[in-house]
Amino acid sequence: xxxxxxxxxxxxxxxxxxxxxxxxxxxxxxxxxxxxxxxxxxxxxxxxxxxxxxxxxxxxxxxxxxxxxxxxxxxxxxxxxxxxxxxxxxxxxxxxxxxxxxxxxxxxxxxxxxxxxxxxxxxxxxxxxxxxxxxxxxxxxxxxxxxxxxxxxxxxxxxxxxxxxxxxxxxxxxxxxxxxxxxxxxxxxxxxxxxxxxxxxxxxxxxxxxxxxxxxxxxxxxxxxxxxxxxxxxxxxxxxxxxxxxxxxxxxxxxxxxxxxxxxxxxxxxxxxxxxxxxxxxxxxxxxxxxxxxxxxxxxxxxxxxxxxxxxxxxxxxxxxxxxxxxxxxxxxxxxxxxxxxxxxxxxxxxxxxxxxxxxxxxxxxxxxxxxx
Amino acid sequence: xxxxxxxxxxxxxxxxxxxxxxxxxxxxxxxxxxxxxxxxxxxxxxxxxxxxxxxxxxxxxxxxxxxxxxxxxxxxxxxxxxxxxxxxxxxxxxxxxxxxxxxxxxxxxxxxxxxxxxxxxxxxxxxxxxxxxxxxxxxxxxxxxxxxxxxxxxxxxxxxxxxxxxxxxxxxxxxxxxxxxxxxxxxxxxxxxxxxxxxxxxxxxxxxxxxxxxxxxxxxxxxxxxxxxxxxxxxxxxxxxxxxxxxxxxxxxxxxxxxxxxxxxxxxxxxxxxxxxxxxxxxxxxxxxxxxxxxxxxxxxxxxxxxxxxxxxxxxxxxxxxxxxxxxxxxxxxxxxxxxxxxxxxxxxxxxxxxxxxxxxxxxxxxxxxxxx
Numbered sequence: 001x002x003x004x005x006x007x008x009x010x011x012x013x014x015x016x017x018x019x020x021x022x023x024x025x026x027x028x029x030x031x032x033x034x035x036x037x038x039x040x041x042x043x044x045x046x047x048x049x050x051x052x053x054x055x056x057x058x059x060x061x062x063x064x065x066x067x068x069x070x071x072x073x074x075x076x077x078x079x080x081x082x083x084x085x086x087x088x089x090x091x092x093x094x095x096x097x098x099x100x101x102x103x104x105x106x107x108x109x110x111x112x113x114x115x116x117x118x119x120x121x122x123x124x125x126x127x128x129x130x131x132x133x134x135x136x137x138x139x140x141x142x143x144x145x146x147x148x149x150x151x152x153x154x155x156x157x158x159x160x161x162x163x164x165x166x167x168x169x170x171x172x173x174x175x176x177x178x179x180x181x182x183x184x185x186x187x188x189x190x191x192x193x194x195x196x197x198x199x200x201x202x203x204x205x206x207x208x209x210x211x212x213x214x215x216x217x218x219x220x221x222x223x224x225x226x227x228x229x230x231x232x233x234x235x236x237x238x239x240x241x242x243x244x245x246x247x248x249x250x251x252x253x254x255x256x257x258x259x260x261x262x263x264x265x266x267x268x269x270x271x272x273x274x275x276x277x278x279x280x281x282x283x284x285x286x287x288x289x290x291x292x293x294x295x296x297x298x299x300x301x302x303x304x305x306x307x308x309x310x311x312x313x314x315x316x317x318x319x320x321x322x323x324x325x326x327x328x329x330x331x332x333x334x335x336x337x338x339x340x341x342x343x344x345x346x347x348x349x350x351x352x353x354x355x356x357x358x359x360x361x362x363x364x365x366x367x368x369x370x371x372x373x
Numbered sequence: 374x375x376x377x378x379x380x381x382x383x384x385x386x387x388x389x390x391x392x393x394x395x396x397x398x399x400x401x402x403x404x405x406x407x408x409x410x411x412x413x414x415x416x417x418x419x420x421x422x423x424x425x426x427x428x429x430x431x432x433x434x435x436x437x438x439x440x441x442x443x444x445x446x447x448x449x450x451x452x453x454x455x456x457x458x459x460x461x462x463x464x465x466x467x468x469x470x471x472x473x474x475x476x477x478x479x480x481x482x483x484x485x486x487x488x489x490x491x492x493x494x495x496x497x498x499x500x501x502x503x504x505x506x507x508x509x510x511x512x513x514x515x516x517x518x519x520x521x522x523x524x525x526x527x528x529x530x531x532x533x534x535x536x537x538x539x540x541x542x543x544x545x546x547x548x549x550x551x552x553x554x555x556x557x558x559x560x561x562x563x564x565x566x567x568x569x570x571x572x573x574x575x576x577x578x579x580x581x582x583x584x585x586x587x588x589x590x591x592x593x594x595x596x597x598x599x600x601x602x603x604x605x606x607x608x609x610x611x612x613x614x615x616x617x618x619x620x621x622x623x624x625x626x627x628x629x630x631x632x633x634x635x636x637x638x639x640x641x642x643x644x645x646x647x648x649x650x651x652x653x654x655x656x657x658x659x660x661x662x663x664x665x666x667x668x669x670x671x672x673x674x675x676x677x678x679x680x681x682x683x684x685x686x687x688x689x690x691x692x693x694x695x696x697x698x699x700x701x702x703x704x705x706x707x708x709x710x711x712x713x714x715x716x717x718x719x720x721x722x723x724x725x726x727x728x729x730x731x732x733x734x735x736x737x738x739x740x741x742x743x744x745x746x
Binding site: 183186187194196200201220226235241259261289292 | 665
């Protein structure tokens with residue numbers, strides 16, 4: 001355990017919506033109960049002004065920092081969150097939930113219907129970005145926070161922050177949107193469509209009823225992950241990590257794992273299915289496909305009346321949600337006369353940079369959070 | 374039928390290797406019989422000096438130009454080959470075979486073992502680029518051609534030309550290598566690895582014995598094609614063609630085909646399985662993975678003694694085998710003091726540009742073929 005870690009932490013769970021108070025979704029459907037798994041680090045100060053809300057990406061969870069007992073690795077954003085780190089837990093109270101539709105403790109399509117039935121499967125309602133944010137708001141209220149010092153996230157996490165800030169900007173002083181998009185391209189959608197096809201065409205998917213029927217679409221889910229993982233890294237990063245190194249004897253070629261990069265992808269796929277649910281993958285990728293919060297004329301009306309201090313970060317080698325995605329957000333915020341800081345950070349690792357120890361990136365976040373308004 | 378087409382053509386088939394004269398493969402294995410499907414256009418002149426040999430790409434076939442009776446579309450390179458076209462059939466004699474390991478008439482893993490047994494399946498020997506070229510040489514000899522006016526091809530086709538010219542440069546005056554690579558990157562290999570996984574994990578694959586067992590891995594093959602197809606087009610081309618146009622009602626979202634780009638990919642996948650074999654996909658993608666003809670110190674010794682006139686073409690938006698792949702070949706040829714013409718052609722369509730009507734590209738090929746040595 002690192003000396004600069006928040007130490008041993010536990011994931012909590014709270015029921016935020018029930019049959020008496022169901023979650024009303026953007027689609028008009030109602031969902032209950034909704035349980036939310038979350039972690040917090042640091043201490044909420046007396047005037048409740050030091051809360052930072054972390055929104056995780058597609059396959060993240062509530063365990064962003066510190067260690068669960070027995071863990072081999074700390075939380076997924078331990079480089080960012082901890083004592084003396086950019087999100088300094090000596091100063092800030094940090095809230096990290098698992099998102100709605102997820103599979104790490106928060107209600108999602110693999111959860112029991114109505115709290116005690118069989119898994120929802122494909123009967124789980126279609127989610128939109130705003131639905132994820134509604135649950136975030138409920139958690140924030142439950143924890144006694146009315147206004148956030150900052151909301152922040154990368155990739156799908158940044159998209160949640162964008163949605164949230166555009167809709168109820170009075171709830172946050174700062175919004176940090178990292179390697180995100182306001183609008184997926186046809187290529188972005190296409191990659192997710194192929195990943196979903198791999199999942200849904202796995203016979204073990206059984207029309208989404210795999211849990212009830214004792215089966216699983218692990219092969220399809222692993223294929224989806226392998227494909228997505230290629231898009232998370234820059235071509236140069238993959239070359240630098242693996243080149244064309246043969247994994248096994250070149251004298252016995254075939255259709256197994258002949259190159260190191262194949263072994264790496266296989267491992268990514270296999271380890272992913274141990275921690276993630278195929279239905280969550282379907283629902284959450286669709287949330288991203290549909291997302292287009294700047295598509296309407298009045299998209300920035302709310303922030304016009306309640307400015308938020310924005311930090312937008314892209315990475316120069318990110319080809320999943322590259323700099324042009326961030327600049328599209330930037331242009332809309334500038335038109336709305338928002339105070340916005342924009343940085344394209346050089347990093348060779350591609351989209352995954354937002355999870356990695358990239359000094360200029362971490363310093364940028366630290367400076368932004370430390371700067372008085 | 375276009376007035377500038379070679380007209381109605383037929384695919385021929387010839388047995389080039391048999392049990393008395395088996396094909397000796399790079400791996401040491403022997404293969405027989407080897408039948409080759411091919412088409413020719415134009416007329417071989419008296420001194421047999423006007424032959425152009427076309428090598429096709431991963432999913433191409435011998436039908437490059439003109440029309441088969443009943444066809445809705447002409448051959449796959451009808452923009453390039455025909456009367457008055459860059460490969461002018463009034464002037465040149467054009468030879469186009471289906472490649473070894475393919476599934477359009479030439480012997481491949483779906484062919485009957487020994488000519489009359491069950492399909493080879495995964496017992497088909499692993500192929501290397503040189504094996505494909507050995508069969509090309511045999512076809513050329515069969516057709517009475519000792520030296521080619523030019524060999525040309527795009528993508529995997531260009532890789533065959535590169536291998537051929539490096540090994541027996543005395544067999545060609547000109548080599549045209551388009552949107553090709555001398556050495557796949559880790560990312561290139563990774564995309565193919567995921568495509569192969571989709572095929573091999575389809576239960577219908579049945580360990581490669583699907584033909585005998587009356588099954589098929591069409592779903593996996595369609596997924597593989599959808600994935601590959603994303604990499605054949607530039608991100609801008611996909612955006613321009615499809616944007617984020619919804620395909621069906623936005624009021625009824627789900628996991629089917631909600632965006633036009635999804636419908637397009639579905640169509641690509643479904644139409645592909647009607648014309649292509651999953652085992653050929655495995656074998657031919659592996660040929661590309663292993664390809665590295667410039668990796669040895671003596672790679673260019675043969676062309677040093679027998680210079681070939683080279684034309685190397687890349688497309689600026691190609692992100693599968695982009696310009697850096699072509700420039701790697703260029704540097705090796707320049708070090709070997711070869712006469713080489715290099716062009717990076719602007720085209721918004723990405724890798725697929727080599728198959729499309731891109732005027733500057735077609736003009737470049739025409740000028741190169743028309744130029745006296």
